[in-house]
Amino acid sequence: MVENQSGFRIQSMRSENGKEYNSEEFNKFCEEPGITHQLNAPYTPQQNGVSERRNRYIMEILGMLHEKELLKFFWAKAANTAVFLQNRLPTKALLNKTLFEAWNGFKPSLSFIKVFGCVCFFLVPQVKRDKLDKKALPGIFVGYSSSSKTYKxxxxxxxxxIVSRDAHFTEEEKWNWKDNQLSVKASEEQAFDHWKNELVDDLPIRGTRLLSDIYQQSNMAVCEPAGYDETLQDKKYGETPWSMRC
Structure with a gap:
């Protein structure tokens, strides 16, 4: 795959001095295409510093599992997402470029990036539901598909x-594993913020109010034509002589 996508042949490869890399089968795999297999000293991971540093970086990013209180069951999905994001972040080895741009030749799009582990609602296809079934179900976003433009x-x-293209994300919420439902606390906080930002016209008043007070709060004016010319103009544009103008 590397040779087909880059146009260059692999000349040498370096690995640790483990038994899985010293097997006869693996040595034949390298000898047939003429690949030089380099090994570091036994029990010396410092000689393979680049790979070890990348492994440490991935393990540090796996802290996003605790951010959304996900189970350890999702560690593989988190590792794949960490590598996916790492390839789209700038690095000191390349000036003003990401690994993705250096490999593919164009800048990646980041408009579809979402918070890992957040709650989302994915669309259920029409062929998999009846008329009375729910059109969307709640789920947990756990990564990006490598074979299609979809979310996992x-x-x-x-x-x-589930692999879905149509999903609505609520990146602030997390799944409540204890009750196996959405986080009630997050839902209440979101509802409070919505109420706080809501524009309230006026408080409800019991009883009766004057008609003049209602007109002052309705942002509407009822105007009578001042003369014969204005009446003809109202009829020309399909309006009645008593014009209601906001």
Missing amino acids: VYNPQTGKM
């Missing part, structure tokens, strides 16, 4: 992994 969503109620 885990359905905690069924335990199945």
